Amino acid sequence: MLTNPCYEITKFGFDGLHKGNYELAKLKDNEVLIESCAWSLNYRDLMMIKGIYNPKLKLPIIPLSDVCGKVIEIGSQVKNFKLGDLVCPNFMPNYTSGPLLKEHVQNALGGAINGVLAQKLKFEETGLVKLPSNLSAVQGATLPCAALTAWSALLEYNKCKPGDTILTFGSGGVSLFSIAFAKLCSVKSIVVSSKEERFDDLKRLGATHCLNYKTNPKWDDDVLEITNGIGVDHVIELGGANTLEKSVKVTKLNGTISLIGVLAGIGSFNPISVLMKAIKIQGIFVGHKQMFERMNKAIELNNVIPVIDDKLFNFNNVPKAYEYFEQGQHFGKVVISKD
Numbered sequence: 028m029l030t031n032p033c034y035e036i037t038k039f040g041f042d043g044l045h046k047g048n049y050e051l052a053k054l055k056d057n058e059v060l061i062e063s064c065a066w067s068l069n070y071r072d073l074m075m076i077k078g079i080y081n082p083k084l085k086l087p088i089i090p091l092s093d094v095c096g097k098v099i100e101i102g103s104q105v106k107n108f109k110l111g112d113l114v115c116p117n118f119m120p121n122y123t124s125g126p127l128l129k130e131h132v133q134n135a136l137g138g139a140i141n142g143v144l145a146q147k148l149k150f151e152e153t154g155l156v157k158l159p160s161n162l163s164a165v166q167g168a169t170l171p172c173a174a175l176t177a178w179s180a181l182l183e184y185n186k187c188k189p190g191d192t193i194l195t196f197g198s199g200g201v202s203l204f205s206i207a208f209a210k211l212c213s214v215k216s217i218v219v220s221s222k223e224e225r226f227d228d229l230k231r232l233g234a235t236h237c238l239n240y241k242t243n244p245k246w247d248d249d250v251l252e253i254t255n256g257i258g259v260d261h262v263i264e265l266g267g268a269n270t271l272e273k274s275v276k277v278t279k280l281n282g283t284i285s286l287i288g289v290l291a292g293i294g295s296f297n298p299i300s301v302l303m304k305a306i307k308i309q310g311i312f313v314g315h316k317q318m319f320e321r322m323n324k325a326i327e328l329n330n331v332i333p334v335i336d337d338k339l340f341n342f343n344n345v346p347k348a349y350e351y352f353e354q355g356q357h358f359g360k361v362v363i364s365k366d
């Protein structure tokens with residue numbers, strides 16, 4: 028047995044996050060041992076620690092889904108990885124291709140099973156992907172959840188085309204990756220964000236229009252005006268039931284809404300316009316390993332660089348990273364590096 032430092036949620040709330048030791052059994056022939064280099068936080072991790080994501084979550088649990096690590100040992104049957112490779116686990120390590128099945132959902136890191144906030148981790152090689160060569164480990168730690176979700180919404184479950192327009196919400200992880208992937212497909216993106224001081228940054232990253240949902244509650248009318256009354260082709264719906272009505276209003280006939288998040292809380296929703304506009308609503312739950320590999324090729328070819336918040340945390344101040352993330356002042360991904 029190898030012991031290694033980790034964090035565990037022992038009870039809901041930030042005061043329930045404690046350092047522990049994660050015991051790893053001996054490496055099997057098909058497994059890879061990695062040394063974690065960096066982790067990133069997702070909104071899900073915040074909901075998880077507060078007990079909102081799953082009030083019945085079995086505790087204690089090691090949190091987080093996102094890590095990038097260096098391969099330090101391989102089992103005798105491992106074919107696709109070598110010592111020193113930088114790798115990420117897939118969000119559901121056993122979800123390698125095809126339709127989403129119950130057993131994949133039951134394998135989601137940092138939720139259904141222990142997550143990755145430990146210094147050493149082991150995975151079957153089928154659960155890992157190599158990092159795009161243009162990214163550092165810190166940048167790579169942003170990919171497993173937010174990036175893959177944006178990628179699968181725009182390019183796997185749906186196929187956005189040059190000239191399309193998308194709508195996305197906020198300046199967090201999924202939204203900024205959506206803007207980046209839209210840009211590389213020559214797709215216009217309208218962003219609703221409360222961070223007006225970052226609108227120039229959003230435009231530099233590829234957003235074609237920025238609207239402030241706090242000071243301009245009628246942003247939906249502006250989206251229609253921008254699109255000449257037609258509406259957008261695709262909404263990256265991160266707000267949830269409370270923004271869905273506006274999303275339906277600004278989606279064009281036969282357009283698509285990818286249901287991804289619940290940032291604006293749980294509300295009620297009248298579905299009539301969805302049928303009358305023949306809108307397709309697609310639920311998204313991250314994606315599988317083959318999607319991750321396709322995304323990594325696109326990231327490498329187009330030199331897509333993830334946006335990381337200016338504040339970087341380390342393994343010893345993880346609770347501070349959670350607190351900072353909760354304040355919602357971040358722009359891009361909040362990353363924790365190993366030292």
Ligand SMILES: NC(=O)c1ccc[n+]([C@@H]2O[C@H](COP(=O)([O-])OP(=O)(O)OC[C@H]3O[C@@H](n4cnc5c(N)ncnc54)[C@H](OP(=O)(O)O)[C@@H]3O)[C@@H](O)[C@H]2O)c1
Binds near residue numbers: 172311313
């Ligand atoms: N289904 C899936 O597979 C999947 C995967 C990943 C994430 N998600 C979900 O997607 C959402 C985004 O996750 P994330 O990790 O990217 O979050 P994040 O990095 O924490 O970003 C959150 C940002 O959303 C914006 N926001 C907050 N409240 C809003 C509201 N009422 N209306 C519009 N924008 C609002 C804010 O941007 P401004 O400060 O710019 O206003 C905030 O910074 C979460 O609900 C998460 O659970 C789902």
